[in-house]
Amino acid sequence: MRIGEVARRSGVSVRALRYYEQQGLLTSQRTAGGQREYADDAVGRVRFFQQLYAAGLSSRRIAELLPCVDTGTTTAAQRTMLDDERARIAERIAALHTALDRLDDLIVAADARSA
Amino acid sequence: MRIGEVARRSGVSVRALRYYEQQGLLTSQRTAGGQREYADDAVGRVRFFQQLYAAGLSSRRIAELLPCVDTGTTTAAQRTMLDDERARIAERIAALHTALDRLDDLIVAADARSA
DNA sequence: CTTGACTCTGACGTCAACGTCAGGTTCTAG
């Protein structure tokens, strides 16, 4: 699969895919002419990255955790990182719930006035 | 209350407080000498901003929603924004839960190997 | 073998939410 198709199917830009490669997140074969050729699982990987980005992880962090996914090995340091990120995400979820409640307060108040 | 104390009590930098003012989020009185003097509720407001920032809202968006909080009035456009942001935050929470599950998969797999 | 779509590598641009520094002023404790 060439880069344009991966981009379309994963919903990100061609530029983003080249950026992921630069950050060590995504690899590819090259054709004789030098163009990137991706395996089928590239689309799924990119979607996974998007989820982690949306959860607030950085490229560096994702790159550090990728060996856990790819090679199935987990060092003590990686295990600590996993726990740290888990805690961080749990905190973010809590903050989002709080924000949601604050917005709901506003919505309820607005509805009460207009009723 | 002067700016340094607001910063300490709300957990943000002095620079951030001046930035919030520039963005129209936070107002203050001035002393004869030109220094900012904040009301007591400033700390709570700043904490509120931090929650919304953490939830992914921009300064511009927060500024647009502030009238709902401050004046208690809500126009149709603001009501739409409230609903939009509510939906956006709900989506982000779902994405975070997905990411959390993916990390849990990795953690469980790591524990299974080391057990 | 040509054409047009696609891809390549730099390299500079962008945007938000501040950080940081310079050079000067204000406030408050003693």
Add this chain to the structure above:
DNA sequence: CTAGAACCTGACGTTGACGTCAGAGTCAAG
């Protein structure tokens, strides 16, 4: 009244995840 801590206004710097553009090469169809 003086020292030093805190504050002021610009204004340039930073970071991450890309956007965008230039100039050139590659690929697939006809």
